[in-house]
Amino acid sequence: MNNLHVNGFRFSAVKAGIRGKDRLDLGLIYCEKEAVAAAVFTKNRVKAAPVLLGMERLKNGRIQAVMINASIANACTGEEGMANARAAAKMAADSLGIAEDLVLVSSTGVIGQQLDLACFVKAVPGLVSARDADAGPKLARAIMTTDTVEKTAQRLIRIGDVDVTVVGIAKGAGMIMPNMATMLCFIMTDVEISADLLQELLQKAVHKSFNRISIDGDSSTNDTALVMASGMAGNACLDSAAAPGAAVFEKCLADLCLDLALQIVADGEGASKLVTIKVEGARSEEEADAAARTIANSPLVKTAFFGQDANWGRIIAALGRSGVDFAQNRVDIFFDQVKMVQDGLGLGIQAEQEATLVLRKKAFTVLVDLKNGAASGEIYTCDFSIDYVKINADYRS
Amino acid sequence: MNNLHVNGFRFSAVKAGIRGKDRLDLGLIYCEKEAVAAAVFTKNRVKAAPVLLGMERLKNGRIQAVMINASIANACTGEEGMANARAAAKMAADSLGIAEDLVLVSSTGVIGQQLDLACFVKAVPGLVSARDADAGPKLARAIMTTDTVEKTAQRLIRIGDVDVTVVGIAKGAGMIMPNMATMLCFIMTDVEISADLLQELLQKAVHKSFNRISIDGDSSTNDTALVMASGMAGNACLDSAAAPGAAVFEKCLADLCLDLALQIVADGEGASKLVTIKVEGARSEEEADAAARTIANSPLVKTAFFGQDANWGRIIAALGRSGVDFAQNRVDIFFDQVKMVQDGLGLGIQAEQEATLVLRKKAFTVLVDLKNGAASGEIYTCDFSIDYVKINADYRS
Numbered sequence: 066m067n068n069l070h071v072n073g074f075r076f077s078a079v080k081a082g083i084r085g086k087d088r089l090d091l092g093l094i095y096c097e098k099e100a101v102a103a104a105v106f107t108k109n110r111v112k113a114a115p116v117l118l119g120m121e122r123l124k125n126g127r128i129q130a131v132m133i134n135a136s137i138a139n140a141c142t143g144e145e146g147m148a149n150a151r152a153a154a155k156m157a158a159d160s161l162g163i164a165e166d167l168v169l170v171s172s173t174g175v176i177g178q179q180l181d182l183a184c185f186v187k188a189v190p191g192l193v194s195a196r197d198a199d200a201g202p203k204l205a206r207a208i209m210t211t212d213t214v215e216k217t218a219q220r221l222i223r224i225g226d227v228d229v230t231v232v233g234i235a236k237g238a239g240m241i242m243p244n245m246a247t248m249l250c251f252i253m254t255d256v257e258i259s260a261d262l263l264q265e266l267l268q269k270a271v272h273k274s275f276n277r278i279s280i281d282g283d284s285s286t287n288d289t290a291l292v293m294a295s296g297m298a299g300n301a302c303l304d305s306a307a308a309p310g311a312a313v314f315e316k317c318l319a320d321l322c323l324d325l326a327l328q329i330v331a332d333g334e335g336a337s338k339l340v341t342i343k344v345e346g347a348r349s350e351e352e353a354d355a356a357a358r359t360i361a362n363s364p365l366v367k368t369a370f371f372g373q374d375a376n377w378g379r380i381i382a383a384l385g386r387s388g389v390d391f392a393q394n395r396v397d398i399f400f401d402q403v404k405m406v407q408d409g410l411g412l413g414i415q416a417e418q419e420a421t422l423v424l425r426k427k428a429f430t431v432l433v434d435l436k437n438g439a440a441s442g443e444i445y446t447c448d449f450s451i452d453y454v455k456i457n458a459d460y461r462s
Numbered sequence: 463m464n465n466l467h468v469n470g471f472r473f474s475a476v477k478a479g480i481r482g483k484d485r486l487d488l489g490l491i492y493c494e495k496e497a498v499a500a501a502v503f504t505k506n507r508v509k510a511a512p513v514l515l516g517m518e519r520l521k522n523g524r525i526q527a528v529m530i531n532a533s534i535a536n537a538c539t540g541e542e543g544m545a546n547a548r549a550a551a552k553m554a555a556d557s558l559g560i561a562e563d564l565v566l567v568s569s570t571g572v573i574g575q576q577l578d579l580a581c582f583v584k585a586v587p588g589l590v591s592a593r594d595a596d597a598g599p600k601l602a603r604a605i606m607t608t609d610t611v612e613k614t615a616q617r618l619i620r621i622g623d624v625d626v627t628v629v630g631i632a633k634g635a636g637m638i639m640p641n642m643a644t645m646l647c648f649i650m651t652d653v654e655i656s657a658d659l660l661q662e663l664l665q666k667a668v669h670k671s672f673n674r675i676s677i678d679g680d681s682s683t684n685d686t687a688l689v690m691a692s693g694m695a696g697n698a699c700l701d702s703a704a705a706p707g708a709a710v711f712e713k714c715l716a717d718l719c720l721d722l723a724l725q726i727v728a729d730g731e732g733a734s735k736l737v738t739i740k741v742e743g744a745r746s747e748e749e750a751d752a753a754a755r756t757i758a759n760s761p762l763v764k765t766a767f768f769g770q771d772a773n774w775g776r777i778i779a780a781l782g783r784s785g786v787d788f789a790q791n792r793v794d795i796f797f798d799q800v801k802m803v804q805d806g807l808g809l810g811i812q813a814e815q816e817a818t819l820v821l822r823k824k825a826f827t828v829l830v831d832l833k834n835g836a837a838s839g840e841i842y843t844c845d846f847s848i849d850y851v852k853i854n855a856d857y858r859s
Contacts, residue, residue, distance in 0.1 A: 111781065143807045376573075378538060
């Protein structure tokens, strides 16, 4: 279990009554000093109030605290929603004794409902006074909605002769096909780094991780990936990609984001399998990505995964409507090491039986080789189960 | 109940053992003379053998018979699949005593399996000798796969002083988001018409019907809409769109296609509701269509329909990722006559209660007004149920 300790950061989580139940629903991330910060937000044209506020406050590349609530997304809430986001942030800032514009808020839950500020008035003082370096795992639980497990990751690297820690906390199980970021992901590190480089490295990491997962093809109004750096590790400041240690930190950040992204897919609503869809032999990365994404989002492919049915016909049918150029009679398809299709034709009963064994695993890779070029791409997805429908037919009731 | 009588046409259906069970699985449509014919086929890059053969044989605009099998799609079957399609068509042609290139074959079912020609050798003579003007409804049952009801439609119009009949038979319940046509649809009429005009009118009708339905966003390798005209009604030949009666026939064909398309959606795999997604106030028809299609294909929207949850937040979130230009604070959303969202904000509990009553109906319309232009478009879809997953997790087993 990750303890999520990182120099300069403290966490807390309380039951604020936002869910109307006896559950943790309000969390705080606090840095002892102004942290260098970078973020990527949803590209959905409909953006939640906390996202709009965050975009505004991140412009100067510094924040000190984030308050996160579950249960209500504060999206499609108009001017009242913006005013509520500002008011909630101000309560936290006042209680923490820091400037208002150093506080972000973040929300996840139902769209179209207003926050009840009374919950915040009551809960914020206790939230602030409970700050603790040990409370990261508790925060990870507080921000869960339909998630069944908390998602955390932790890395230790060396930059020069100092230890640098990077920890991450994420949530998300439905409305997941980020165009830009994912539901909510908070990364804390003690590295000393410039805001510009942090933003650049975060974007690269998100592109290879959160932007490559899809649970249901829906992208949210609240997607946020935020990284805060306290600078307390003592390394020489990473102020450009060429700085000693920048490459190590970049790799670590990318690796941590992918770790969290895969935790999100594996905990996809109702999901029982983590499936990597890899397309090789495409003419371009864009085509490889489009092909992999179309397969990953096909309800027929995903229900076949749930049924443990090595139904490659659905995979090739999805490929055929992906808009990608290929010759049907050159396509090979593998389930892990098992080749099921060669040059567009099925390889028969024995291959199917072996592939069925692969499908019984909790995690496997479907490799589609178009033999049409040198580019490749992959998307991480999950199966589509009866429980997905149950969860989403009942979500608000 | 439609009797599907139309001058010049006879039908039959038999149990050929293709399904391996005691079920109707092979059907025949026969015209007493060469019929003028037009068709639209799937735009999926992966095309089944019978589609490729049909595209070839439709070039001269005349056919006389179509033999249709259920259970095996004859898709992704390579040269052997093409040879089987040709051989099956030849058996039917020989038994009927007509030229081989006047016979089409059509298949629906599992992708990647070869047809067993022995079934055809045994069954075709009986299929041919059973031809009967009364057997249209039986044919409609024979071509069903996961369909739960047969889909037929029938219209009588007057052109000049003669009666003209148009009948249609369709199937399809999964892998339905045609880019071009839908699973299988066969339309028979006794109108006298030129092949060019018939093709033109069919394309128009398909664009407004089969191309506007989506059950699961997957489009098939076998989609076919075919119309055959015996010319035996006795009307003056419709040889151009300006010919007297052409407009009446065009309207009838469009209406019949929409009727069949809606029957397909209403019988979508596991579907309990027929939902029309209408987008108004868009800048262009393309944008209206893209917005409606993104909403119609969202698993979160469709599971909310199944749960009878008036969850407009999911609708506006899908809208936000559709790529369509709009201002969030201008959007209105109605469920039938009930306005739930005005200028991007929910209208509260009473509107939600009234909308919930609408969602309990078997069929309703979601209207999204972008107030951003004068164009509109609609897509017909269904809900996403537990049974959809069950059906598709078990389809081959």
